[in-house]
Amino acid sequence: MKVLHVLYQSLPTKVGATIRSRDILLSQKSAGIDVIAVTSPFQYGLTNENLYDEINGIKYYRSFFKTRHNEAVDENQKSVFILFKKLYRIFSFIRIIYKLAKNEKVDVIHAHSTFFCGISSWIVCCLLNKIYVYEVRSLWEEYRKVVSKNFRAKLESNIIHYIESFTIKRAKHVVVISEELRENLLKRGAKDNKISIIGNAVNINLANNTKRIEEKNEYLTLAYIGSVVKIEGLELLIQVMKELMHLKIILKIYGKGPLLLDFEKTIKNQEISNVIIMGEVEQEQLPEVFSQLDVIINPRTKTKITDEVTPLKPLEAMAYKKLVIASDVGGIKEIITDKYNGLLFKADDKESMKLLIQQVYDNGIDHYSNIIANAMDYVKKHRSWDTNALKYKAIYNKLLDKNL
Template sequence: MTRVLHILDHSLPLHSGYTFRTRAILKSLQASGIEVRGITGARHLAEGPPTETVEGLTFHRVPGEPTGPVGLREWREIEALRAGIERLAQEWRPDILHAHSPALCGMAGARAAKRLGLPFVYEIRAFWEDAAVGNGAGSEGSLKYRLTRALEDRVVARADAVFTICEGLRSDLVARGHDGRKIGLSPNGVDLTLFGEPPERDDALAAEIGIGGGPVIGFIGSFYDYEGLDDLIAAMPALRARHPGAQLLLVGGGPMDEALRAQAANSSAAQAIVFTGRVPHSEVERYYSLVDVLAYPRKKSRLTDLVTPLKPLEAMAQKRIVAASDVGGHRELIEDGKTGLLFPPDDPACIASALAGFIDARENWPALREAGRAHVAQSHDWARNIDRYRAVYQKLLDGTSSAAA
């Protein structure tokens, strides 16, 4: 039986889009007959034992907090994780190393794979230098930005096969001069076995948090600047001018939380904007049940043009109506007018007009729900997506070049 060791930034029991994608990948590989384990380094901050089993998946931890100036600290982090991978490999004997971004994990995996004589797969979920810009933690073109990009290029060059989660990332790598024949796609996906029929509206929760008959526009996730929630709040007065009962439900939290609450409090539509704060993952489905249209108003940037988010797919899998800004990452997921709505980014007036028109055409919603679910089942179900990995693993074990082609 083939054994694959996955090298990760962090993992379950932490909850994030990153860990949910990892869980889906590992569970699907397991179900297909491949043995899998995960290993994390210094950035997995949850307390726990050196070896931990969560939801039937085994994870190994490499402890420590690297110190030193920028550059040296990251190199120490890479080397600690590399050494941990090699120690585990002596015990568990994996056939393939499969690292997932960021490039720190990738370089640790690449160095370990060379020393162990194992095939090496590298998977890019986002360019982390662009994510740092989007999160307000970095600036485009800075020294750190350029160093992170250069490290990523080194890892891609050293990998036997590369996966990206979308065409935007793949095209960017090819434009940088990397061999497109070894870069395959592993698009964001969902485990459809986790999504049955959507639950009935939770009227008790609606009454508790002040949600009326709607229509209810909702966002459930992290409040980062690039998500464009300020534009959604700014669109609410104009939307309510056409649909006086319209409300906005914002579930979650993050760096923009305080600023968004202040903006909402000063809006003429303040009484129609409801913040819940973060809610337990086990309760999220109750909040989904209150939303008529899930909105994803991401701002236009390198990050949002190149990276496909997971949340719209999860919403479509639950037969939820999806409306999103017309940026590259969303265009890879949503067909305007067929599986959801695309509206101009960075323009509250256009967002309001598009949403109002969308609500006016509610008779089209049942068809949109079915088309969205069908699209996810056809193109984004992990039960199918996992075949992309299996084919590449087999080619690498057979010694075939250009494995991801």
């Protein structure tokens, strides 16, 4: 069985979506599936000169080449001209997917959101009579509603909602990462028997093979690891930490994003001495970073997108045997049962967050050893990529049997 994964982003870009894609491909390869990938015209390669990059023994074919006729499209530019320029690239992307799928004799084309990849893959599957699987990890139009409230953002969200719904309904099968996303797709008209939930997961072996530093520290060290964006609720967390400066608690913020400079200014101007901006952390540095922490905190705000999307970092923290405390938004409640494998506070509630952090400090981290053990057991049984790979394989086999 040969599967072509169509990705909007991939390595060498390192964000949550590309890490999930990496782990999907690696786990499927380990499960005996022949996998290759092709990336959108907006994803740089390692050199931007080769037809493909080989990463972890897997070929990532590139549709972006750095020439004077194919300059990069800046993802941060939001003009109407740039939007049409991006949409125009879909035609060349379809040709590349078609040629690759035909030459490589793939059995399944597995597209990963956004619709740019989905529509392109669906057209190729129609032309070549291939199986089209679409994976929805989040809905971009929901994020647009959060970050911008103007008329243009609303119009864009409505248009993309329609296109995404069209793309979803054309798939032979749809994979989502959460129950909330499944419910969303059902409301759009997707059929229940064509939807599977395959949630975020972790590489258990990587965490198990990591040497841990078990030094006793008089300070309780909390950390946030991820994108520094509005929906993550870091502004409220920083204000909570300001009110806890009389206690021996430190918060380290790892990551990058549009709000990072604002937070640095806030910390400096308000003299919040117990919050440290650590900057971006590379994936290979995570074992060392986790070894120096006591608690991972995810203070996500209550929005439609945070109710639907499950974050990856809490699962990684569980695998590294760290206590996870987080807000009670839908996406987090799908992976954390309060007081069983983590601790939850009320989303957007400053006092609730503050009281929980103070409670953990007063009790001491050893008080939560059972919760930490339960969390590790949970990811081993339900959130490993080895298990997920078998779920994907079963979906592909079932679809191929029907297509005979």
